[in-house]
Every structure is written in C-alpha cells, then in structure tokens.
Amino acid sequence: MAPTVVRVGSYxxxxxxxxxxxxxxxxxxxxxxxxxxxxxxxxxxxxTGLSERELAEAQRIVTMHVQEIVHAWRQHFGG
Structure with a gap:
C-alpha cells in the first residue's frame, strides 16, 4: 500500500x-x-532519473508540505 499524501502538478x-x-x-x-x-x-x-531542476522542485514541494506529510505519517503509522 502506498498512500498518496500530496499531488502537485506532475509530482x-x-x-x-x-x-x-x-x-x-x-x-x-x-x-x-x-x-x-x-x-x-x-x-x-x-x-533516480530526475534532473537537478526536478530534484530542486521536488524538495521545494516536500518542504512546503512538510507539516501535512508529518500529519499523514502519524495518522498512517501511529505516533
């Protein structure tokens, strides 16, 4: 199972x-x-496979949504 936390454009x-x-x-x-x-x-x-620009954008998206990611992690795994 791989729950989706966030979708932003192609990410x-x-x-x-x-x-x-x-x-x-x-x-x-x-x-x-x-x-x-x-x-x-x-x-x-x-x-794997991502350009430096795509990696930078991915990291920007993760950073923007870090609280949402932490909340989803705790909901899914507990803690």
Missing part, C-alpha cells in the same frame, strides 16, 4: 506502508523518483 508524494521506520516521503514524477528524509530536516536520501 506525487507518498510513502510505503511497510518500509523503514525513519520518517520519509517518496516523490514520483514521470522522469523518475526521489526519497526525502523528513526529520530532523528535509534532506534528499536518494533519487
């Missing part, structure tokens, strides 16, 4: 139900994907 932010416990979010885009750590600060964990 979809989501997380997998059965993955590592450290808070993070995945970002899917038609050109590739990225994973961002959420805490203690938003930081790129890994990516």
């Amino acid at each position: 979809r932010l989501f997380f997998f139900s059965r993955e590592e416990p450290r808070m993070h979010v995945h970002v899917a885009h038609p050109h590739g994907e990225a994973k961002f750590w959420i805490q203690p600060d938003v930081a790129l964990a890994c990516h």
